[in-house]
Amino acid sequence: MRGKIIKGIAGFYYVHDGDGSVYQCRAKGIFRNRKIKPLVGDNVEFDILDQEEKEGNITEILERSSALIRPAVANVDQALVVFAVTQPEPNLNLLDRFLVMMEIHQVPVTICFNKTDLSQEEEMEKYRSIYENAGYPVVFISAYENKGMEQIRDYLEGKTTVLAGPSGVGKSSITNLLYPEAEMETGDISQKIQRGKHTTRHSQLFFLWKNTYLFDTPGFSSMYLEDVEAGELKEYFPEFIQYEDQCKFLGCVHVGERICGVKSAVEDGTISKSRYENYCLMYQELKDKRRY
Numbered sequence: 001m002r003g004k005i006i007k008g009i010a011g012f013y014y015v016h017d018g019d020g021s022v023y024q025c026r027a028k029g030i031f032r033n034r035k036i037k038p039l040v041g042d043n044v045e046f047d048i049l050d051q052e053e054k055e056g057n058i059t060e061i062l063e064r065s066s067a068l069i070r071p072a073v074a075n076v077d078q079a080l081v082v083f084a085v086t087q088p089e090p091n092l093n094l095l096d097r098f099l100v101m102m103e104i105h106q107v108p109v110t111i112c113f114n115k116t117d118l119s120q121e122e123e124m125e126k127y128r129s130i131y132e133n134a135g136y137p138v139v140f141i142s143a144y145e146n147k148g149m150e151q152i153r154d155y156l157e158g159k160t161t162v163l164a165g166p167s168g169v170g171k172s173s174i175t176n177l178l179y180p181e182a183e184m185e186t187g188d189i190s191q192k193i194q195r196g197k198h199t200t201r202h203s204q205l206f207f208l209w210k211n212t213y214l215f216d217t218p219g220f221s222s223m224y225l226e227d228v229e230a231g232e233l234k235e236y237f238p239e240f241i242q243y244e245d246q247c248k249f250l251g252c253v254h255v256g257e258r259i260c261g262v263k264s265a266v267e268d269g270t271i272s273k274s275r276y277e278n279y280c281l282m283y284q285e286l287k288d289k290r291r292y
Contacts, residue, residue: 005042006205013038013058015046023056036061040203041074041215068105071203071217073162078108082165082174085119094166096278097223103236104228110137110155114170117142130272134239143173160213167219175216179206230286237279239271255283
């Protein structure tokens with residue numbers, strides 16, 4: 001049979017068969033030998049070992065259209081990254097790191113700022129300006145007041161979306177508004193494997209409606225860039241591209257050069273100062289890492 005992994009915990013993979021049934025499966029040892037780890041979101045072939053108990057074995061992992069390391073999920077169409085406008089104040093360095101990772105993997109991102117019920121209009125406009133000018137769609141919602149959720153539903157329509165962001169910004173509240181059965185399902189799975197109630201420690205895939213899936217993922221408080229060289233980092237800041245022809249030197253990395261179109265755009269406010277400063281921090285981090 002074919003199905004899709006919707007959750008993985010402690011060596012068990014829960015496979016949705018596309019018809020409403022979920023099978024608790026193990027992955028065959030051949031995957032370890034081939035150094036392949038099943039990911040939530042993987043399309044798989046599996047054998048049913050016990051129809052009544054809904055148990056099976058995964059026998060094949062089908063080709064992936066995409067795969068992310070953090071969060072560790074497969075076959076993603078797009079990402080909805082959630083930060084709070086306030087309480088907690090958004091860590092823009094962390095947000096920019098996430099955006100770079102999605103650019104590397106060519107996953108389109110929409111930025112969602114939650115908790116508008118606790119924030120001022122000036123704060124919202126500040127963040128909108130930074131990220132819309134960088135080329136990213138930005139939405140503002142209040143999960144507490146159930147405001148802006150129709151816009152989120154429209155964005156999710158017909159796609160497999162990863163919902164990501166740090167802890168405490170309201171991702172679980174958003175998931176429960178989109179899919180109220182989420183708490184019940186995670187509770188059922190926890191009971192079956194005799195674990196405590198789930199608090200988004202593991203990625204899970206929810207079937208929302210026709211052709212529409214949502215990955216709920218654990219919160220992150222840090223993110224280290226991998227698989228990118230310092231000199232390549234500029235390619236993952238889309239707002240830099242249009243100013244690079246104003247740089248004096250071919251291959252300008254927009255850090256130490258004196259005549260630089262990107263630095264000039266920062267000075268006149270066309271490129272966000274916070275985005276540029278975070279770029280410089282990441283650039284130096286990657287440069288230092290190469291030395292060791």
